[in-house]
Amino acid sequence: MGGSLRELRPTLVWALIGVIFTLFAPSVLQLFTIINLTTAIALAVLALSLALVWGYGGILCFGQVAFFGLGAYAYTIGAINFGGSTWAILVAVMVASAFAAALGYFIFYGRVSDVYLGVITLTVTLILYSLIRRTSGPEYKIGNALLGGFNGVSSPPLNAPWDARAILFPEQVFYVAMAALIILYVFVGWLVTTHFGRVCVAIRENETRAELLGYDTRLYKLGIFTIGAGVAAIGGVLFCNGVGRVTPDVFSLYNAALTIIWVIVGGRGTLIGPIGATFGLFYLTASLGGQSVFNNNLVLGIILILFVLLVPKGVAPTLIDWTRRRSRPAGRERRRRRARPEGGA
Amino acid sequence: MDQVAALVIQLAYGVANLALISLGLAIIFGMMRVINLAHGEFLMLGGYTVVVATNNGVNLWIAMLILAPLVVGVIGVVVERLLIRWLYGRMVDTLLATWGLSLLLIGIVTSIFGASTATTVSVPIGVIRIGEYSVSGYDLFLIGVTLGLLGAVYAVLKLTKLGLVARGTMQNAEMASALGVSTSRIYMITFGLGAAVTGLAGGLLAPVTGVLPTIGATYIAKAFITVISGGASILAGTAAGSVLLGLVNGIFSFLTGPTFGEVALLLAAIVLLRLMPRGITGRFFRKSL
Amino acid sequence: MSAKARRGEAVVETRGLSMHFGGVRAVDQVDFTLYDKELRCLIGPNGAGKSTFFKCLTGQLRPTHGEVTIRGRETTGAEPHEIAGLGVGIKTQVPNVFDGVTVEENLWLAARRWHGAARARSLTAEVLERLRLGDIRRSLVGRLAHGQRQWVELGMVVAMEPWLVLLDEPAAGMTHEETARTAEIILEINEMAALIVVEHDMQFIRMISRTVTLFHEGRILMEDTMDAISADARAREIYLGRSA
Ligand SMILES: Nc1ncnc2c1ncn2[C@@H]1O[C@H](COP(=O)(O)OP(=O)(O)OP(=O)(O)O)[C@@H](O)[C@H]1O
Ligand SMILES: [Mg+2]
Numbered sequence: 001m002g003g004s005l006r007e008l009r010p011t012l013v014w015a016l017i018g019v020i021f022t023l024f025a026p027s028v029l030q031l032f033t034i035i036n037l038t039t040a041i042a043l044a045v046l047a048l049s050l051a052l053v054w055g056y057g058g059i060l061c062f063g064q065v066a067f068f069g070l071g072a073y074a075y076t077i078g079a080i081n082f083g084g085s086t087w088a089i090l091v092a093v094m095v096a097s098a099f100a101a102a103l104g105y106f107i108f109y110g111r112v113s114d115v116y117l118g119v120i121t122l123t124v125t126l127i128l129y130s131l132i133r134r135t136s137g138p139e140y141k142i143g144n145a146l147l148g149g150f151n152g153v154s155s156p157p158l159n160a161p162w163d164a165r166a167i168l169f170p171e172q173v174f175y176v177a178m179a180a181l182i183i184l185y186v187f188v189g190w191l192v193t194t195h196f197g198r199v200c201v202a203i204r205e206n207e208t209r210a211e212l213l214g215y216d217t218r219l220y221k222l223g224i225f226t227i228g229a230g231v232a233a234i235g236g237v238l239f240c241n242g243v244g245r246v247t248p249d250v251f252s253l254y255n256a257a258l259t260i261i262w263v264i265v266g267g268r269g270t271l272i273g274p275i276g277a278t279f280g281l282f283y284l285t286a287s288l289g290g291q292s293v294f295n296n297n298l299v300l301g302i303i304l305i306l307f308v309l310l311v312p313k314g315v316a317p318t319l320i321d322w323t324r325r326r327s328r329p330a331g332r333e334r335r336r337r338r339a340r341p342e343g344g345a
Numbered sequence: 346m347d348q349v350a351a352l353v354i355q356l357a358y359g360v361a362n363l364a365l366i367s368l369g370l371a372i373i374f375g376m377m378r379v380i381n382l383a384h385g386e387f388l389m390l391g392g393y394t395v396v397v398a399t400n401n402g403v404n405l406w407i408a409m410l411i412l413a414p415l416v417v418g419v420i421g422v423v424v425e426r427l428l429i430r431w432l433y434g435r436m437v438d439t440l441l442a443t444w445g446l447s448l449l450l451i452g453i454v455t456s457i458f459g460a461s462t463a464t465t466v467s468v469p470i471g472v473i474r475i476g477e478y479s480v481s482g483y484d485l486f487l488i489g490v491t492l493g494l495l496g497a498v499y500a501v502l503k504l505t506k507l508g509l510v511a512r513g514t515m516q517n518a519e520m521a522s523a524l525g526v527s528t529s530r531i532y533m534i535t536f537g538l539g540a541a542v543t544g545l546a547g548g549l550l551a552p553v554t555g556v557l558p559t560i561g562a563t564y565i566a567k568a569f570i571t572v573i574s575g576g577a578s579i580l581a582g583t584a585a586g587s588v589l590l591g592l593v594n595g596i597f598s599f600l601t602g603p604t605f606g607e608v609a610l611l612l613a614a615i616v617l618l619r620l621m622p623r624g625i626t627g628r629f630f631r632k633s634l
Numbered sequence: 635m636s637a638k639a640r641r642g643e644a645v646v647e648t649r650g651l652s653m654h655f656g657g658v659r660a661v662d663q664v665d666f667t668l669y670d671k672e673l674r675c676l677i678g679p680n681g682a683g684k685s686t687f688f689k690c691l692t693g694q695l696r697p698t699h700g701e702v703t704i705r706g707r708e709t710t711g712a713e714p715h716e717i718a719g720l721g722v723g724i725k726t727q728v729p730n731v732f733d734g735v736t737v738e739e740n741l742w743l744a745a746r747r748w749h750g751a752a753r754a755r756s757l758t759a760e761v762l763e764r765l766r767l768g769d770i771r772r773s774l775v776g777r778l779a780h781g782q783r784q785w786v787e788l789g790m791v792v793a794m795e796p797w798l799v800l801l802d803e804p805a806a807g808m809t810h811e812e813t814a815r816t817a818e819i820i821l822e823i824n825e826m827a828a829l830i831v832v833e834h835d836m837q838f839i840r841m842i843s844r845t846v847t848l849f850h851e852g853r854i855l856m857e858d859t860m861d862a863i864s865a866d867a868r869a870r871e872i873y874l875g876r877s878a
Contacts, residue, residue, distance in 0.1 A: 110619040126566035205732035214718035298452025304445030
């Protein structure tokens with residue numbers, strides 16, 4: 001097995017930085033900022049999931065946001081019906097993963113190619129969007145939860161495990177969100193160093209060769225796709241807690257594009273890159289805010305085009321290349337021994 | 346009897362509508378194997394062209410049938426020269442770049458015209474009565490236009506020199522460029538042509554749907570699945586895809602309401618792709634246009 | 635068929651195997667038998683259908699007609715990973731390697747598929763040594779020269795420890811020295827496994843050849859020793875006269 005501590009070191013360093021930030025942020029930042037940050041953290045979990053599925057698994061999923069949105073909806077509906085959040089979280093992960101597994105079966109066992117895969121996953125997302133927008137009547141009801149059409153549903157807040165009366169305060173939700181992000185980050189970071197993860201990377205590099213070695217590539221792709229959907233669903237749970245409600249807009253074309261942009265900007269083949277890009281772009285778009293000349297679509301469109309044309313690898317891999325090249329003359333041998341290219345942070 | 350006739354016309358309109366919104370996408374996909382994610386925005390630009398032109402006193406028919414394809418076609422050529430041609434051979438990057446373009450176009454149109462538009466264009470042809478039932482005359486007109494458009498594209502591909510070269514490029518781009526055909530120029534013309542057809546479709550639909558910067562999103566899901574289900578043959582693919590999915594959509598909408606019509610359409614497409622990963626024309630009619 | 639050394643059971647058999655691409659009959663009604671521990675060379679002009687024949691054996695292509703039997707199991711139309719699972723390793727004509735990862739990782743992925751963690755590690759080290767890839771074990775395969783990439787792929791096949799090995803032009807793009815070393819390795823592999831080797835390099839074939847099968851326009855034209863084939867007028871005309 002992979003997963004040795006040495007390989008995980010960069011991941012653990014970033015995780016430690018995250019822990020320190022979590023401990024000090026609430027005493028430094030205002031409550032409003034903390035609540036806002038919770039939303040950004042939820043989005044970072046979504047970015048992490050696509051960084052896994054696309055960056056490591058090579059699966060061009062344009063609809064990762066579908067699993068995020070399904071997670072948010074499943075959590076909300078579950079929490080309303082169960083009167084507590086504990087089982088609802090589980091339901092959210094299960095629903096999104098099961099949906100991904102079913103969709104993935106058709107995609108991977110049909111051997112649908114890259115470009116088709118992107119377009120199909122995007123189409124699924126858009127159809128979920130228009131489907132849920134139409135559920136405004138009183139007849140669209142799951143248990144006690146009205147789906148509410150384009151107005152969405154307000155999400156019950158998280159509570160302490162198995163104690164529905166102990167509702168968490170916004171600060172506590174922030175701690176939970178950060179903990180989830182850090183744990184998932186370390187989990188995904190570990191996953192890509194296991195045999196399973198390394199095979200997924202191999203499939204990304206050359207699917208034919210992986211098959212000729214005897215790996216059933218369809219199964220591995222289905223596996224990583226399903227795990228990615230589960231991670232995205234947790235992001236969705238955190239998101240509807242940060243915002244307080246879930247609307248069909250989670251499935252919008254804009255959000256689907258945003259997810260792709262985080263991973264492109266941050267860089268495929270790293271995990272910390274897309275997470276960093278999510279926070280960066282979250283604050284960039286927030287600061288553009290209300291004014292209408294440089295609206296978000298315009299700015300994100302330009303960013304996406306410029307990155308595809310000029311920095312196709314993304315920020316983090318480009319930085320890694322650059323620092324390697326600079327430090328090569330002195331520390332060449334040592335560095336070589338340590339670097340496993342797919343084991344970036 | 347009248348009810349049947351009305352229903353048939355409705356189904357035919359559903360099929361024609363899919364073909365109309367997909368044809369431009371299919372042209373670009375069939376020739377260049379590029380899925381243009383800004384396709385919805387090309388439709389949107391066609392609609393805006395019509396609205397702006399008629400607001401400035403241009404005759405509606407001229408705006409729809411001439412200006413919309415012209416303006417969007419020119420935009421297509423510009424986009425191809427400035428963006429797409431740097432990315433030939435990099436399928437995924439092309440896809441991402443057209444997505445960036447899609448956001449950019451939404452952004453630009455929003456900056457200029459605002460997030461919503463007050464002005465609309467009214468449907469130029471009234472209803473036609475069939476016994477107790479009435480059908481929209483404009484729907485019938487659109488069915489006719491779609492058939493005409495398919496015929497025109499067929500003629501271009503079959504009869505002109507451009508079509509011959511384009512078909513060669515379509516079959517085998519490397520071979521064509523080895524034979525000295527400038528693939529780059531063909532791609533430019535193709536992209537422009539696809540954009541023009543899309544602009545025409547967007548212009549024709551503007552009176553029915555109105556215009557918004559984000560209206561593209563409502564079309565693209567259907568256009569994508571039509572083209573992907575159809576496969577790489579431009580005409581046979583579009584026709585097969587829209588007939589199959591249009592009928593599925595129409596019948597399910599008739600039985601269960603429009604919400605599930607779209608879901609049925611998607612499910613049909615996904616099952617179809619499991620059976621025929623390269624679309625209907627990847628399996629049947631492989632030699633067709 | 636005089637030189638055919640029957641050293642055991644038939645491990646690969648094809649009956650009426652055909653692969654058509656539209657009008658092109660890349661493989662046409664091929665009956666072929668390979669025996670256990672045999673080393674067979676496959677020659678034929680460009681476009682004769684050798685690579686297509688390999689692809690039908692490994693499941694990369696589903697034959698239009700006919701059937702393939704590997705060790706008594708009918709495998710026509712089976713998935714590539716299933717056929718690999720029987721113990722069949724292939725080096726393809728265009729090197730199929732994992733470009734973005736290291737040489738060592740490439741070999742480990744091959745070894746680990748069929749062995750536990752500890753054995754996979756030792757097997758990887760063994761193969762690195764045997765193919766003299768130790769110096770470049772930490773290099774990304776995508777940055778290597780063509781000849782080295784060929785060896786990485788050969789190494790992956792060796793690390794699978796297959797009992798049937800298919801090699802499609804293993805010496806293409808190699809220096810003279812590398813070619814000789816490749817021939818040695820092939821003979822080593824042959825101690826444990828049956829092989830089919832496609833090559834254009836006649837000198838190379840003479841280094842390793844036992845029985846040679848000559849492909850032409852999708853069919854087997856003859857099957858004999860290299861010397862007998864070189865002496866045959868028909869064979870000279872379609873093949874040797876042109877490229878050797
Ligand atoms: N996927 C394909 N689609 C269409 N034709 C193909 C395909 N693969 C191979 N062919 C054709 O089949 C014939 C046999 O090709 P193949 O690659 O098997 O020859 P080969 O003997 O390996 O030649 P070489 O010595 O050049 O490698 C050729 O005419 C080739 O053009
Ligand atoms: Mg060959």
